[in-house]
Ligand code: ZN
């Protein structure tokens with residue numbers, strides 16, 4: 001997807017309206033996914049202040065260091081016709097922001113990932129404004145994807161699927177996780193991603209640690225391996241998918257719980273539809289895993305939203321009564337982990353549609369047995 005000017009203009013207008021409804025007088029958005037979502041500008045996260053200042057009522061202004069103005073103008077932001085205010089090295093950019101805000105600012109929404117030093121500088125220049133999280137309004141907008149955004153996620157899914165199909169070529173006894181991970185990272189870029197976000201190769205007992213990344217452990221015949229990989233496409237949208245591999249036939253207990261996991265993940269994907277709540281979708285898989293005796297080994301939530309960030313709203317977790325809506329995109333990734341032995345996780349990105357759900361990762365989810 002390229003950034004269409006009318007989409008960005010519409011997002012700015014909707015963000016202003018949502019901020020006003022939430023009682024925020026302005027949003028102040030520093031570099032990151034929120035800024036890219038609203039303006040198309042993929043700004044560098046620098047110590048010098050760059051931010052979008054979006055009054056709830058009034059014209060937006062983008063404050064940038066003079067050094068960054070050409071980059072800002074060359075980005076999709078440059079086509080929006082917004083005022084771009086450049087500050088020089090000896091200016092106080094925070095005072096500049098304060099001067100561009102409406103007269104009385106009671107509450108200002110700062111993006112959730114703003115650096116603390118910037119938050120505190122805004123406290124200094126706006127001492128009477130309550131600081132609140134802009135994510136309360138922007139998360140609500142970003143989690144409802146347009147058809148163009150879903151198409152971007154579908155393309156990201158196809159790109160990471162192409163990498164998963166090649167993993168058996170690289171998984172050989174005697175190679176380390178790090179060596180395999182290097183091949184995977186190269187392939188993530190070759191498949192069209194702009195960046196590699198993470199590469200998890202959890203072999204043998206490392207597969208029982210969900211956020212294990214890479215180590216110098218030598219992969220052996222008889223190992224089961226969890227491969228969870230993702231990257232960001234040139235348009236900013238992210239991929240994330242997990243598949244499981246076995247070098248030779250797996251042990252009986254692994255095969256037993258893998259079948260449970262596969263059935264649980266399938267049931268969850270089949271249960272996606274508008275109106276089901278996040279916690280209900282979590283329970284669809286968790287109940288099956290618990291009935292099979294592995295409830296205590298499913299040690300994390302079912303999934304997370306995905307878009308311009310790998311982890312964003314909506315989270316598919318017990319305790320969230322949020323009903324799913326068409327356009328919401330998220331992972332479905334139950335796992336079973338036997339500490340010190342082995343583990344498995346099956347992960348697809350799925351999107352809620354008007355009729356049900358669509359999976360955006362399409363490689364086989366069965367255990368891939370690699371001949372050794
Ligand atoms: Zn994930």
Ligand code: ZN
Pocket residue numbers: 228229230240241242347
């Ligand atoms: Zn993942």
